[in-house]
Amino acid sequence: MGDDQHAPGPRFTGAGRIWEERQRLLSEVGDDLWGIELLRFAIQQAVADLAGLGGMVHLGRPGLGGGLRLVVTSGLPPAFAQEWERIDGSGPLAPARAFRDSAFVWAPLANLVPGMREPDATAGESRAWPAGTAMAAVPLLGPGRPVGTLSVVTLSSQEPSAGQRAFLDMLGRWAGERLSKPSGPPPASSLPGSQEQPPGSHLPQELPAVGSWDWDIRTGDVVWNDATLTAFGIAPDTFDSRIETWLGAVHPDDLPWVLADIDEAIRLGRMYSTEYRVCRPDGTTGWVRVRGRLVVDENGEPARMAGTLWDVTRTHEALGTVTGPQAHNAERAATERASRISQLTRALAEAVTVQDVVDATADHILPSFGAAGLMLAFREGDHLRPVGFTGYSAEFIERISRIPAGSGLPIAEVLRQRSPQFITSVEEYIERYPKTAGLPAEGGKKAWAFLPLIASGRPVGSCVVSFAEPRLFTGEERNLLTALSGLVAQAMERARLYDREHTRAKELQRGLLPRELPPLPAVTAAARYLPAGTEMEVGGDWYDVIPLSADRVAIVIGDVMGHGVSEAVTMGRLRTAVRTLADLELPPDDLLTHLNDLVSDLGDDFYATCLYLVYDPTTRGCVLTRAGHPPPAVVHPDGSVHFPDADPNSPLGAATPPFDTVELDLPDGSLLVLYTDGLVESSTLDIDQGMAHLAKALTSAVREALPGTACPHRDHAAAPAVTGLRCAACLEALCDRLTTTLLPTDGTNDDAALLIARTHALPGDDMASWPLPEHPKAARQAREHVRAQLSAWNLDALSTTTELLASELVGNVVRHAKGPIQLRLLRSDVLTCEVSDGSLTTPRIRRAAETDEGGRGLQLVSAISHRWGTRYTATGKCIWTEQPLKATAPALLTEHSDLDLYDPLDD
Template identity: 45%
Template sequence: MAERAEHEDVSAPVAPGAARLRLLEAQGDDLPEPDVMRLALQQATAALGALGGFVHIRRKVAGSDELRLVTASGLPDAITHAWVSLPEGGDLPPVRAVHDGETHWAAGDRAGIGATGMIAVALPGGDGPLGALSLFTAEGGEPDPAQCSFLDAVGSWAAQRVGRFPDISRPREPAAAERASRLATDVGDPAQAPPRSAAERIAAERTARMGDLTSALSEALTAKDVVRATADHVLPPFGADGLVIEAIEGRRLHVVGSVGYAQDFLARHLDGISLESNTTVADVLRRRVPVFVESESAFVRLYPDLSYMTSSSGKNAWVFLPLVASGQPIGTCVISFSEPRGFSEADRTLLTAISGLVAQALERARLYDAEHSRAQSLQRGLLPRSLPSLPAVTAAARYLTAGRGASVGGDWYDLIPLSADRVALVVGDVMGHGITEAATMGRLRTAVHTLAGLELSPEEILTQLNDLVVELGDDYCATCLYAVFDPVSRICTFCRAGHPPPLIVSPDGTPQVPDIPANPPLGAAEPPFETRDVLLSEECLLVFFTDGLIRPAGEDIDEGIARLTRTTVSAVAQIPVFPQEGRPGGRERIDTLCDMIASTLLRDEARRDDDAALLIAHTRPTAATDVASWPLAEDPRAAAKAREHVRDQLAVWGLGELEAATELVVSELVGNAIRHAKGPLRLRLLRSRSLICEVYDGSLTTPRIRRATYTDEGGRGLYLIAALCRRWGARYLEEGKCLWAEQELQPAVQEWH
């Protein structure tokens, strides 16, 4: 360890609760009552890591006592309003604390904010309790004796100062008026308060800033928010211009955020410091004692081996604060100054208390960051890593998380290749936010893939999904839009369950919102689901989305769809996604279109209270020259006729090398239909990235591969098809079924095509 001078300029260790009490005791006795109450409540909230709390004062109303709210912290107005007045005789902890002057804790979430319990301490007075300070606890069980003792001390401190005011039961001032009054008092406005000395004004301003810091840290969600709040509320009152907050990861310190330092300095000297190193921050953490360094020369005396850091940092005074939360060191906070300066006892006490506030806020923020990161990783893993490149559809998608403070959601999208170059497009939204909803989304997406692979119709797939959501329980609900596009007929079959309809844009820029039956959401629907067939133009854009894209702040859905329509038409006019003027369309253009639409609709992140998904698909039909179809007679000669059709068509397409294998595949498919099905029979060939052979019949009987023994004369046809083809299967139609098989084309053939 670097040698330190014999007389070090450091403070003794200060327990977090003791530091806060010293901070309170250092405040002037002439603070206005609102400042007293607010400061006491903020310190109590921070010390216990509570969700928020109240201070109530006892007053007489119509001859009976009631508790009147005078200040609140960390709670929304909707909750605060319900606690403005508490009549005597109730069973709430504040009422019981005032009744018997004791500390009371009750388990349960009495405000609907996710609290584990509520604790209240009395504000002692000469003629009985003046009121009560109460907190909503965030985790664990009943606060331990040390925490209860600290709350009693805070309550006594507040009661001593509140007792000096003649009207302690006046209603709480509005927040804006309260701040204006405090500001006028701080600057010595003679119309508002008697003049104060410069020292008194500085002390009052610091007190106000401490209250603002506590509020800002209580609202900080991420570690970056903690750094920002500390920089905004700590550096100005002390005249500091540098800040570095580091957190322990493994056995090293890593920079969470900084102000006033160059990135190369942080990378070379601070980021990744070992806890066993001979550095100031590591030393501070080992001893858990703040170090106040008033000049560069003082730093060199304390840490001579680190003198090289002072010149490169550009700083001349430092405060090194250990960040300790839940009894464990979690990082350091370094506040620095460009000029040398001294630190009074009041400065040291205040900064020590600040370190406790920052430590608790940072610990909460890192837990949030870790959970949020895990949830987002889970969600990214459940969504498609990339969309497939298909002959009939070029698609791009975007998933945008909700704004600051919101959990992950259950939005998803997918593009699923089906037989005969058909494509399934799906978008859905699980109601709610959180890891549970993200996991439910993953289950539904997996189910959609499985059901689509069975070639079920859109209404059958949504029926199965509805049953799955119902089995999850009454608390689950989801919306879904499922569509199947057939490039041969250009018909797109839509089925939606509680989901917004898609937007269709033709090559000339004309938008259309198709009239698709609005079935109830999954989990609340009663099948059957209604579908709608829409004949698409030669080429078009299909725009699928979730309501988070069109209603970022809860606007009307019709207004949101109208805004999406205008945005999409404008974007299509700027980006030539359809082939024109000799320029082919492509995935890059669809990607750019996705980015433009999403950024336009969700420009303000703060207004996003829901995640959003956007899927845009450019559809293309199968050329008529790539499709050949023939009816077949219902007799054994049909197989021979089918082979003849195959030979002729493959010759036209220049695919003579596939003739033998295709004849065998078609013979087996036709023979299977003649032996086990009924007419009418039809053969169809499609040339795409693969050669697709289809045989249609009028039976719903499902073909199965079975294990044939050595003595069996049949049962090997499907084995042959599976060996010769990339994949095969069956899909079911209203009038029967289709057996299909796909053979790979040579790369040169695909390139030529």
């Protein structure tokens, strides 16, 4: 058995085979295309062969003064095509040189194309081609002379290969010969009932004349050239130049969607393109194809719309005569597909996330081609990661993602080769990719279009459009799918960048805001942060709940002016500063004074609002200060809502201390609702109205949590308070309700933050205090009070440690400070021991030498307590210590548990 028996069958990979297929394709097209459709087909073939961005055809004739005129484009932006509408035939541009020399021309596109006008900088115009952009141009050769040029714009910096140049030359001759033939529709064998045109009529007579129009949107005046008047069958001397006359000529059945397209083009500022029927004054009906672009004034408002128009009546008549209903069905299918493609383009332009791109692609491509499956994938390392799919099982997608990209996956091969592949059957798939021959059966598909996703010349992923039955892809379908893959690639790359930035923004925001609010004895809290818009979820609003000594709690909310990363960084600095200053136990007005200095040092462009309050559960008192910030909403247990009336002072960075403070008495179970202006203020709602809406929403929510109603989230006993809002889950639900009620569903223009805290007063049974004399015996009395009270609280295990702490603190007061002396014990989740005096001196730990008689007391306090510190009061200062209730005695004491406490003041 020779080696020839194992040689593969003919494949479409050899250059000769490809050349034969191209020639066969052009010969089969024959005379089925003419005019604009012929030129558009030629552009599509040329663009596909060079993997170009788009193409265009210029025609030249004596009537144009030796110049070239743009007649059709494909895939090029309108702004680009506009610059190439008329070309000097003797100029240096590639189409002019190809037309003049009757030869192939390859020319890179510089930042400014020679021979074209300079951009008007005062009008905001600019022109910069991507690096490597180039243009290939070939003449459209008729008998004896060229009739025009075909040009392709590519991103490749390498000149086309010899094979590609040969194909372009062949395509130019093929199109030029057919353009120079006698004009008219196909012969009678193809289009029954059609009449032949007289010989000698060349392209300029055969192509429909290009009409132009200009509509002044503000006045309603329109200007038409002769070709447009002819298409509408209106004599120049009878046209009144009114938009009403134009719309009155549109067929009544087409007028609704014509008006809708015009309205959408003006509203979105996009290109206007459509086809519709016109009713001429002589009673006949025709078809026109219209394209236009919007022109805005200096304020960006719509001013004019101008464009071109072609009479395509003959094309529609020809299509209508081809095999009767079959042609009508084909035309309707093509129209539906064009509509879906237009919708896809629109949807991809609006897609923000990768999932949006997947959904838009599935919703519009699959119905357009009758496909059964879709998969979009990114390449990550040696594997392809599917990011969206439909028509496949999750198990199949999981297996695809585990297969290395180099293991014979066509979805990876097309990305590597940057060329699409169309596989018409399972047998063809197995022949091409034997290593993954089992995948078709697992996926349940029998034909595939594997498309590379190339964005800005860089491969970003792959797309698979699959079919439930074998399928032969027509040239139109291949070209259309290839073109659509470019749209999907651009949208995917843009969405991937957005998702990446979106993830980074959320990580930044999570790092700057509290991951979760701490559970504290004094308050139960919940919060929400809602960024403005959808571009980047990061801004300058912040909030925090900070535990202080003696079960007190500081609650802060602020808003840095602006929205974005810079404001978020400033917010992070301010939040860190607040926590640092709060740890110093500063009063609210002093804290904002220091914070104002910090913001002022950032520069004149930095401002922030802030509200800072301290709640004391032992007195149920609240002290708050605000700098330019909205007041908190206070909800009492009976459901009443009010806002403390006080001067907010100026924002941080513009304020002049001192700051005013407000003192409140809060009944147990009150709600403190703190918020930023983004929650209650917008362009259509002033802050007073927003606060009124907030009060109404709070009143409604509280009334639903009637007194005596058990908490739906926990097994709370009924109590004569708003028990329906006791736990954190209840407050979380209230946050969601308020944000849903107060914020629009389509997002806000400003960040919004919301923090709700329910206050809990410390029961009187958990507090004990005693006055002590300014006498050395005060330390012994302090130990006796501590021993007795801890025994009553069943905390005897902490008695030894607490007695020593109280003895040391009282001893320091007697020796180094002045009275009056007060001892206080608080029991919550920790045991707090406080000693107050009338001195403002701050105790501090110092290193004691071996010969020093004192200086070791605070070292002992720091060693045996969990936390300790000092805060200033209205009458002096307070030194406090904390111990966990379930903590064991420190080793310092357990090692000497048989020793009696010694107090040097007793001697």
